[in-house]
Amino acid sequence: MSPRGLITGAGAVSPLGRTSSEFYRRLLAGDSAIRPMTGEERGDLQATHVARYDGFSPQPDIPANKARRFDRGSQFAIIACAEAVAEARYAIGEDPESIGIAIGTGSAGAGALTEFLRVLLLQSPEAAPPFHFPNTVANAPASQVSIELKLFGPNVTITQKDPSALNALLFASLALSSGRARAMLVGGVDEWNAVYAMGFDRVGALRGEKRDSGIVQGEGAFAVLLETEEGAEARGARPLARLAGIGLAGVPTEPYRFAPEPAAIERAVRSALDDAGTRPRDVQLWFPSRNGVRAMDDAEAAVMSRVFAGAAAPRTIAVKEAIGEMAAAGGGQIVAACRAIADGNGGPFAGGAGRRCALINSFGAGGNFLAAVLESPA
Amino acid sequence: MSKPRRVVVTGMGAVTSIGTDLESFWENLLAGTCGIRPLRLFDPAAYRTQTAAEIARIPDDFLTDAEKRRMSRADRMGLAAAREAIDRSGLDLGTEDPTRIGVVLGGGTSGLLDSEAFFDRYLRGQPARPSRVLNHLPDAITDRVAQRHGLQGVKSTITTACSSSANAMGYAHDAIVAGLADVVITGGSDVLARLTYGGFNSLRSVDPDPCRPFDRDRRGLSIGEAAGILVFEEKGRAERRGAPILAEFLGYGVTSDAFHMTAPDPTGAAGARTIRAALHAAGVNAEDVDYVNAHGTATPQNDSAETAAIKVALGDRARQIPVSSIKSMIGHCLCASGAIEAVATVLTIRDGVVPPTIHYENADPACDLDYVPNVSRVLTVDVALSNSFAFGGNSSVVVFASERARPPA
Numbered sequence: 167m168s169p170r171g172l173i174t175g176a177g178a179v180s181p182l183g184r185t186s187s188e189f190y191r192r193l194l195a196g197d198s199a200i201r202p203m204t205g206e207e208r209g210d211l212q213a214t215h216v217a218r219y220d221g222f223s224p225q226p227d228i229p230a231n232k233a234r235r236f237d238r239g240s241q242f243a244i245i246a247c248a249e250a251v252a253e254a255r256y257a258i259g260e261d262p263e264s265i266g267i268a269i270g271t272g273s274a275g276a277g278a279l280t281e282f283l284r285v286l287l288l289q290s291p292e293a294a295p296p297f298h299f300p301n302t303v304a305n306a307p308a309s310q311v312s313i314e315l316k317l318f319g320p321n322v323t324i325t326q327k328d329p330s331a332l333n334a335l336l337f338a339s340l341a342l343s344s345g346r347a348r349a350m351l352v353g354g355v356d357e358w359n360a361v362y363a364m365g366f367d368r369v370g371a372l373r374g375e376k377r378d379s380g381i382v383q384g385e386g387a388f389a390v391l392l393e394t395e396e397g398a399e400a401r402g403a404r405p406l407a408r409l410a411g412i413g414l415a416g417v418p419t420e421p422y423r424f425a426p427e428p429a430a431i432e433r434a435v436r437s438a439l440d441d442a443g444t445r446p447r448d449v450q451l452w453f454p455s456r457n458g459v460r461a462m463d464d465a466e467a468a469v470m471s472r473v474f475a476g477a478a479a480p481r482t483i484a485v486k487e488a489i490g491e492m493a494a495a496g497g498g499q500i501v502a503a504c505r506a507i508a509d510g511n512g513g514p515f516a517g518g519a520g521r522r523c524a525l526i527n528s529f530g531a532g533g534n535f536l537a538a539v540l541e542s543p544a
Numbered sequence: 545m546s547k548p549r550r551v552v553v554t555g556m557g558a559v560t561s562i563g564t565d566l567e568s569f570w571e572n573l574l575a576g577t578c579g580i581r582p583l584r585l586f587d588p589a590a591y592r593t594q595t596a597a598e599i600a601r602i603p604d605d606f607l608t609d610a611e612k613r614r615m616s617r618a619d620r621m622g623l624a625a626a627r628e629a630i631d632r633s634g635l636d637l638g639t640e641d642p643t644r645i646g647v648v649l650g651g652g653t654s655g656l657l658d659s660e661a662f663f664d665r666y667l668r669g670q671p672a673r674p675s676r677v678l679n680h681l682p683d684a685i686t687d688r689v690a691q692r693h694g695l696q697g698v699k700s701t702i703t704t705a706c707s708s709s710a711n712a713m714g715y716a717h718d719a720i721v722a723g724l725a726d727v728v729i730t731g732g733s734d735v736l737a738r739l740t741y742g743g744f745n746s747l748r749s750v751d752p753d754p755c756r757p758f759d760r761d762r763r764g765l766s767i768g769e770a771a772g773i774l775v776f777e778e779k780g781r782a783e784r785r786g787a788p789i790l791a792e793f794l795g796y797g798v799t800s801d802a803f804h805m806t807a808p809d810p811t812g813a814a815g816a817r818t819i820r821a822a823l824h825a826a827g828v829n830a831e832d833v834d835y836v837n838a839h840g841t842a843t844p845q846n847d848s849a850e851t852a853a854i855k856v857a858l859g860d861r862a863r864q865i866p867v868s869s870i871k872s873m874i875g876h877c878l879c880a881s882g883a884i885e886a887v888a889t890v891l892t893i894r895d896g897v898v899p900p901t902i903h904y905e906n907a908d909p910a911c912d913l914d915y916v917p918n919v920s921r922v923l924t925v926d927v928a929l930s931n932s933f934a935f936g937g938n939s940s941v942v943v944f945a946s947e948r949a950r951p952p953a
Contacts, residue, residue, distance in 0.1 A: 321936070
């Protein structure tokens with residue numbers, strides 16, 4: 167297959183750290199941002215836990231007078247994307263049409279939407295604050311990034327359940343292969359929202375007192391810069407990792423039902439490995455989709471033990487056990503995989519030298535299954 | 545290298561305020577029928593304006609009562625349009641490989657109207673059904689279309705406000721060209737809701753009367769709702785099965801204005817970048833373009849900026865071709881507008897008739913193109929653009945062509 171692109175920079179704003187390096191370091195150390203909900207957060211939910219970025223301030227990255235214009239998700243996204251562009255040393259101004267953005271989200275706009283409706287419904291439509299309306303759209307974070315960083319290239323936001331960020335990665339790789347852009351910021355952003363939490367709680371998606379009784383909702387933003395191979399080489403970039411393959415599968419089911427179908431999991435994973443020309447035994451680092459939904463986690467474990475049969479078990483990092491589940495979580499997996507592949511100290515790659523290869527699984531409700539393979543750049 | 549895969553439209557479905565199936569929508573569009581009327585879906589008394597392009601009755605008889613209760617208004621509209629599109633394509637899904645058929649839709653408002661019923665009760669401290677909150681998430685319709693038709697291929701939902709469903713078509717195209725799928729059900733479904741109705745009113749962007757795109761006295765948009773679904777199919781495959789080929793999707797341009805969250809670049813430079821990107825991707829020149837289906841919202845800012853963009857991108861050609869806005873009849877259907885306008889654009893190519901811009905009375909010096917005022921026009925159209933611009937500066941332009949325009953590769 168043809169290479170899908172090189173990743174030349176990464177950024178993260180998460181409850182496990184405000185930079186991709188800190189996020190990666192704490193992830194490897196086994197830290198978790200998951201904590202019990204406060205009484206106020208919990209209200210009368212069945213859910214008991216959450217992974218929020220407590221104490222987040224947009225300063226010093228975004229000056230206070232400017233930060234007021236952005237909602238929480240946009241603040242997360244601007245900081246994470248700026249980090250990725252800075253690490254990649256991509257000179258946007260030299261050719262702003264060459265670079266775009268594809269972001270996955272499940273919650274962007276939720277805060278502004280709730281505030282706008284609160285006034286509209288409880289007071290009057292005429293009292294509703296016009297300031298909030300433009301931020302009610304889910305594409306606000308990606309678009310605020312495009313305005314802040316002056317990107318003229320493709321700009322999309324994708325919502326497709328938990329694997330939204332991997333879906334954005336797929337969109338971005340198509341944007342590069344079709345010549346629409348030479349570089350794409352790719353990732354995910356989510357902000358925790360009390361009303362949305364009620365919705366997911368009601369459909370039984372959230373973790374209660376018992377472990378593995380559902381997901382724990384997280385928040386944050388994750389971004390990488392994906393470039394065409396030629397583009398990255400021409401400007402002498404130092405890539406962190408190569409996107410080698412993407413696989414997917416769909417199961418026809420209700421939008422908020424988990425469909426733990428082994429055949430779909432296997433199809434997504436094997437098509438990603440085939441796309442990358444990678445054998446299962448080449449995978450040394452695995453990011454499972456595991457998110458606390460018991461039936462899905464069990465199905466994934468069973469399928470993957472078959473996939474990895476006869477090979478040494480890869481080192482496993484369950485990112486969602488550290489930062490919770492969200493549409494952006496796949497972005498966290500991608501950032502962690504890139505940092506690990508580029509880790510000069512070896513990190514989770516015990517052997518040190520040689521080709522490094524990581525597999526990412528990202529499965530969601532509604533029958534949405536994606537997987538991706540990242541590897542050493544050369 | 546193997547020949548590049550090409551993408552054709554083999555079926556379409558439409559649910560709109562002026563017709564809830566493809567041909568009645570088209571007939572009314574060509575007749576210049578206005579679907580913008582007093583709003584009844586919710587009480588508009590407290591809003592600045594009281595009109596909208598509302599669908600009187602959704603053709604959802606194929607759903608059981610239990611399904612209807614579970615689904616949002618946008619789900620039901622989207623499923624009805626998808627059903628029509630698949631029927632018209634002649635695809636026999638029972639005999640197809642379901643892993644090669646995907647669903648890529650655009651959404652955003654989606655089922656928000658149903659979520660608002662929850663918000664209203666919840667915010668007043670009354671018992672409410674929180675699961676209704678999730679109706680607002682646009683991926684629900686995508687999952688439901690795949691569920692209903694047993695599809696197992698690529699699934700995605702683009703949410704870029706008013707360009708959502710235009711970008712969805714672009715993603716669907718790229719997925720087929722890359723070999724990820726052979727068929728993709730694409731388009732979008734978006735409903736009237738208090739949030740968007742109140743939101744555009746709060747920005748003073750809504751005309752109290754039916755909107756008048758490109759007219760000197762335009763005062764803003766009319767909000768509408770619609771579902772427009774298109775079946776995109778790999779061309780060789782469509783030909784082999786003798787499918788009805790309505791048009792080819794030649795390509796699309798997707799860009800960021802990087803200008804402002806709600807205002808267009810008044811010089812037209814940003815919009816022109818999108819149009820140029822679309823022409824480049826489609827492999828056609830400005831001289832090849834026969835018709836532009838405009839975004840044409842009827843806000844003072846959009847229509848002059850869009851006119852400028854068309855002139856910058858198409859040069860002399862801009863003054864030689866018709867440019868019309870069907871929003872004058874079906875309102876601005878927000879996240880579904882790109883899809884329903886693409887449906888109209890394909891029908892324009894199929895039948896050689898350009899739909900009009902109605903309510904057009906007085907020329908504006910800042911809008912000096914041929915907007916096909918009030919009466920549809922017979923004209924052979926081989927290559928057509930459809931523009932979509934959005935909050936956030938998310939711009940997208942799609943390019944369709946007739947079979948006549950593109951000889952076999």
